[in-house]
Amino acid sequence: MVRVLLILAAVNAALSIPMAMLVKRDFLKRGRVSIPLAVWTGAAMHGNALLLLAIAWFDRGSLGAPGILTSAAGGFLAIAGAALIYLGRNAYADFSRVYGLKEDELIDRGVYRWSRNPQYVGYALFLGGVSLAALSVWASVLTLSFALFIHCYIVSVEEPHLRAAFGKAYESYLRRTARYFRSPSGRRNDVNEKL
Template sequence: MVRTLLILAAANAAFSIPMAMLVKRDFSKRGRVSIPMAVWTGAAMHGNSLLLFAIAWFDRGSLGAPSILTSAAGGFFAIAGAALIYLGRSAYADFSRVYGLKEDELIDRGVYRWSRNPQYVGYGLFLGGVSLAALSVWAFVLTLSFA
């Protein structure tokens, strides 16, 4: 099962490469990202998270038996990451900015005072926390490849 999920994660990553090029082209032509590109980027990002969850579950314990300490620390980082993702998105104050559909101002309020990429930092913390809670070698590898 882990092997199948790793193949799906590799396919998701492979499809993200042309997506990045198309998003760049889209943005340079229009000054914003089109709705299909926004949907594609959202699906890739959330698909990666769901795959990592599944891999962490089926590969749990591959780095050793999870303990209360590793589970608590992993849970803390996952919750902190989810909160950072939420704060990053809520700072936009308009959902159309979340996926680049509206680029009319530089956001410098909320968590954007401390980071230009709080959602990516949040995803890194979230995925790292899930990996730590499960003590899954493959989940850690995928988290590092995300970073």
């Protein structure tokens, strides 16, 4: 079963690369994405999460026997991640903005005051929490792969689009808000930080 789920995850990941290229094309040509592409991005994100949940379940214990500590820590991370996803979507105040269908304002309110990408941070925390709770090798590998893909997507697709769409307002937002989150010391990601 794990092998079948891994194949599905690989197909989902492979389809996400041309999806990201099409999103970039739509942003450059239209300033927003088309409805079919928005559906594709939503299906890819949620499909990835569902596949990872299934893989974590069927591969649980491959890093060792899950215990109370790993289950509690993983559960906490997953709940914190889900909360960040919710808060990020709530700050948009319009579901059509979530998938890039509507690009009419720079969102810098709510949780976006502290992170430029709280939903992606939320997904990474959620998936990482599930991986930790299950102590699954494959779920952990997929979580790290997802985080790397999202970072590359943000740097090569979303940030250039937002610079073009919102100009100086976005540059100001970059200077005052971390890409992902602030460290406990108050340091944040450098604006020009690359992979």
